[in-house]
Amino acid sequence: MAASSPTQTVTVLRAAAGLFQVGRHTEARELLRSLLQTHPGLAEAHRMMAGSFFQTDDYTHAQHALKAWLRIQPDNVEAHVLLGRVLGESGHSAEAERVLRRGLDLDPGSLPAASALARMLLTAGRFGDVRELLEPLFQARRGNPEVLMLYGHALMALGQTLPAEAALRRWLQLEPNSDDARLRLAAVLANTDRYAEAAAEARASIATAGKTPEAGFLLARALMGQCRFEEAEAELRQVVRAQPAHAMAQANLSELVWMRSADADVACAELDAALQQQPQLHSLRICKARLLLSAQRATDALATIETGLRLAEEDPDLLRAASTIALDFDGAHALVCAKRLVAIVPEDHDAQMALGNAFLATGRGQAALEVAESLHRANPLEGRALAIKADALRMLGDSRYRDLLDYQGLVRATCIDVPDGWPDLAAYLADLVRDLTEAHTLRAHPIRNSLRGGSQVQLVPGDSPSPAIRAFSQAIDGPIRRYMTAIGRGSDPMRSRNTNRYQVSGMWSVRLRPHGFHVNHYHSEGWISSACYLHLPPAVSEQQGEGWIKFGEPPFPTEPVLGPEYLIKPEPGLLVLFPSYMWHGTVPFSGAAEDYRLTIAFDVIPATAD
Numbered sequence: 001m002a003a004s005s006p007t008q009t010v011t012v013l014r015a016a017a018g019l020f021q022v023g024r025h026t027e028a029r030e031l032l033r034s035l036l037q038t039h040p041g042l043a044e045a046h047r048m049m050a051g052s053f054f055q056t057d058d059y060t061h062a063q064h065a066l067k068a069w070l071r072i073q074p075d076n077v078e079a080h081v082l083l084g085r086v087l088g089e090s091g092h093s094a095e096a097e098r099v100l101r102r103g104l105d106l107d108p109g110s111l112p113a114a115s116a117l118a119r120m121l122l123t124a125g126r127f128g129d130v131r132e133l134l135e136p137l138f139q140a141r142r143g144n145p146e147v148l149m150l151y152g153h154a155l156m157a158l159g160q161t162l163p164a165e166a167a168l169r170r171w172l173q174l175e176p177n178s179d180d181a182r183l184r185l186a187a188v189l190a191n192t193d194r195y196a197e198a199a200a201e202a203r204a205s206i207a208t209a210g211k212t213p214e215a216g217f218l219l220a221r222a223l224m225g226q227c228r229f230e231e232a233e234a235e236l237r238q239v240v241r242a243q244p245a246h247a248m249a250q251a252n253l254s255e256l257v258w259m260r261s262a263d264a265d266v267a268c269a270e271l272d273a274a275l276q277q278q279p280q281l282h283s284l285r286i287c288k289a290r291l292l293l294s295a296q297r298a299t300d301a302l303a304t305i306e307t308g309l310r311l312a313e314e315d316p317d318l319l320r321a322a323s324t325i326a327l328d329f330d331g332a333h334a335l336v337c338a339k340r341l342v343a344i345v346p347e348d349h350d351a352q353m354a355l356g357n358a359f360l361a362t363g364r365g366q367a368a369l370e371v372a373e374s375l376h377r378a379n380p381l382e383g384r385a386l387a388i389k390a391d392a393l394r395m396l397g398d399s400r401y402r403d404l405l406d407y408q409g410l411v412r413a414t415c416i417d418v419p420d421g422w423p424d425l426a427a428y429l430a431d432l433v434r435d436l437t438e439a440h441t442l443r444a445h446p447i448r449n450s451l452r453g454g455s456q457v458q459l460v461p462g463d464s465p466s467p468a469i470r471a472f473s474q475a476i477d478g479p480i481r482r483y484m485t486a487i488g489r490g491s492d493p494m495r496s497r498n499t500n501r502y503q504v505s506g507m508w509s510v511r512l513r514p515h516g517f518h519v520n521h522y523h524s525e526g527w528i529s530s531a532c533y534l535h536l537p538p539a540v541s542e543q544q545g546e547g548w549i550k551f552g553e554p555p556f557p558t559e560p561v562l563g564p565e566y567l568i569k570p571e572p573g574l575l576v577l578f579p580s581y582m583w584h585g586t587v588p589f590s591g592a593a594e595d596y597r598l599t600i601a602f603d604v605i606p607a608t609a610d
Contacts, residue, residue, distance in 0.1 A: 009039065016048055025052050043072045050082055059090045077107045081116050088120045096120060111137070111144050118150040122157075130154035138167060145175050152184060161192045179209040186218045193460040193506075195225030213243040220252065225458060227439065229260060237270070244274035247283040254291050255447045259455070262444035264295040282308050286321045294447045298328045316345050323354040327556035331361030349375060349382075356388040363559030365395035383524035383581035386493055390581075391554055391562060403492060404581070405552055407566040410487060410494055411578040416532060417478040419471035425573045428468065428475070433535045433598055435466035440511040450585065453516025459507040459600065472600065473504070476532070476575060480604060483528065483577045494579050497527055501607035509600045512547075514539075514591040518584075520555040526580030526603035533570040537595035540570055547589035547597055551582055570597075 012035050019028035029052060032045045039045065046069035053062035066083040073079060080103030087096035097120065103113040114133060121130045134151040137143045143151065148171035155164035168185040175181060182205045189198035199222035205215050220235035236253035239246055250271055258267035271288045274281060285308040292301035302325045308318045323337035335358035341351045352371055359368035372389035375382055386404060393401035415425065422428035436457075445451035461473045484500050505526065510518075514537070523529045531549055540547040545567065552565035567587075568576055578584065580603060589597065 009035065009042070013044060013048070016045075020048070020052055020055075025056055028052060041072055043069055043076070046072065047079070050079075050086075054082060054086055057089075059086050062086045063090075075106050077103045077110050077113060080106065081110070081112045084113075084120070085116050088116075093120060093124065109137075109142060111142070111147055115146045115150060118147070118154070122150065122153060125157075127154040127157040131158065131160075138170075141170075143167075143170070145171050145178065145181070148174070149181070149184070152188075156184075156188060156191070161188055164188050165192070177208065179205045179215075183214055183218055186222070190218065190221045190225060193225060193458070193463070195222045195460070196463065198222040199226070211238070213239045213246055213249070216242075217246065217249045217252075220249070224252065224256065225460075227441070227457065229256060229442070232256060233260070240270050240274070244270075245278065245281055245284075247281075247287065250274065250284055251287045251447075254287060258291055258295070259442040259444045259446060264291055264297065267291055279308075279311060282312060282315055282318055286317055289321055289325060291447050293325055293328075294445065294449065294452075296452065298325055301325050314340075314344055316341055316348065316351065319344070320350055320354055323358055327357055327361050329557075331358065331557065331559070334358040335362050349378070353384050353388070356385075356392075357556065360388065360391050360395065360554065360558050361556055363395070365392045368392040369396065380493065381497070383522055383526070386581040387522050387554075387583060391558070391583075394552075394562060395558065395560065404579075405565065406492075407551060411551065411566065411568070411576065411582075412483055412486060413568055413574055413576045414479050414482070415573045416475040416575050419474040421467065421471065428471070429534055429572055431466075431468040432472065435464075435468050436509050436534065436598060436600075437511070439509065450518040450521040451510055451512075451516075452519060453514075453588075454510055454512035454596075456508050456510050459509055461507065472507075476530075476602070479575050479577065480528070493581070494527070497606045499606045499608065502528070502604045503607045505603045505605045507600065507602035509598070512586075512589075512597040512599075514593070514595050515588050516597070517588040518586040520550075520553050520583045520585035522583055523580040523603050525605075527606055528577055528604040529580040529582075529584070530575060530577050530602050530604070531570075531584075532575040532600045533572060533597075534600065535596065535598040536570055536572060537589055537591045537597055539589040539591050539595070540597070543590065545587050548587050549576060549584060550587060551578065551584050553585065554583055555585070 016028040016031045032049050036045050046065050050062050050065035069079045084096045084100035100117040118130045131154050148167050152164045152167035165188045171181040182201050186198045186201035202219040216235050216239045220232045223232035239249040254267045268288050271284050289301040289304040305322045319337050319341040323334045326334035338355040338358040342355050345351050356368045356371035369392035372385050375385035390401045390404040418425050439457045440455045442455040461470050464470050489498050548567045550564035550567045
């Protein structure tokens, strides 16, 4: 092509742009190549070439075009953003991050650069880095909807629900008709137990955009939180029939049907139908196995997972599930599965946890200790690592385990306070027991839960119509504060977190039937855990140990056996507070069909000091 005039150059660029818009990339590129032969320094032509190659997933040629563009305009932020995206899609994440940060150095307020980098960091699970990157834009009120969405996503992943809610509400202010923003807000509200508000947001989205599977799922979650179980089940059935691979909806539906019917086969019906059509849906297979395990059908649960492993022998999730299930009755097999898992994902913390527990189950205390100490160094607040470490030290006869399992110093039992409006504790407990009994309408326990032989309901005292339930927060406030004062500050995992301020991070009530119990467990996300006894069956007083809370015994057999070390006898109104990382469970109790044991439990996390 002969040298063209400015008018001809513009004409060629417009023609190429028109061809790009209708997907005729090859013809457009030929026009641009001819133009670049006579105008090699034309940045706009290089930009269009790079964009075309990026749109067609030709990342090698896109890089060449972008580097040519940057030689002409080395400080062009748009070029840095596109190059960063190309490098990221090509698997060169470190170089992509460097390029995108260079773009932000050139223009710290560039929203496209910030968004591109945030997306890459989110994909890598670097949620804290995303928060650090986007928080200045949020504070300066400079975030566009994409930035606010990414910022809110990172905050949700970090468990910072209130800041996430603020980000999503600002997004809704900018885009009041955004159903994506509204549904994400509904999810945050459900995560913070504000189920009525979550339902309202989900219904608002459905009213404007129709009932998508995600909107139906969020509405079902909100209905479950409000104990409107029949409505929730109907919504979940609609979701899984429209989208059988929706793992969360399948999990919630199977759990709800199980809790309402106490029939594992009925609860697995939709899972079985989906797996028959799509046997590669391993998340559903794991969901079924968890349900069977919760129904005390461990061998059936393991067989379900082994069927999946025959289809995908190196699937990490299946191997992790197999190791966990086998712990109950075959420690050697659990260890084999854990070792296979670690060989595939050596840096995965859950894989290391599985390996540590399998070492305990097979009597390899020193190996378990090494795993626990490595995990503890990586995250000193990781409750699962502390539990493995304490068990390993105890197995090895190392007295240091008493620093972690300090029952005398860290387990405390005291009566709750009498809240305003009641003359004495007996009157308050009578009202509380009456209202909680009305709330316990389910027949079976939740899946992935320590409870066996009973029912559980989530509690949000502030939203309850019951004055007694609403007052429970006041009844426990004094005991929690006295516990924090009593343990004081120190360097150990409990005392080092003590700010003398607290936040309740979850609350629930459990109603156990005769022969019901809690499997030994810990609460890995908590700091202080609890059990408050409200109504007790006669066996607790008449039979030594029945219905008592016990500490120190792992939930799976170990070599040598690590039995319970500390027990407390329940009494009406007694609140037991203890470290969340301690194994704790209950001794089954005998009795007549009408006997029951009613409790409230909650977890506490430290709040920031003033």
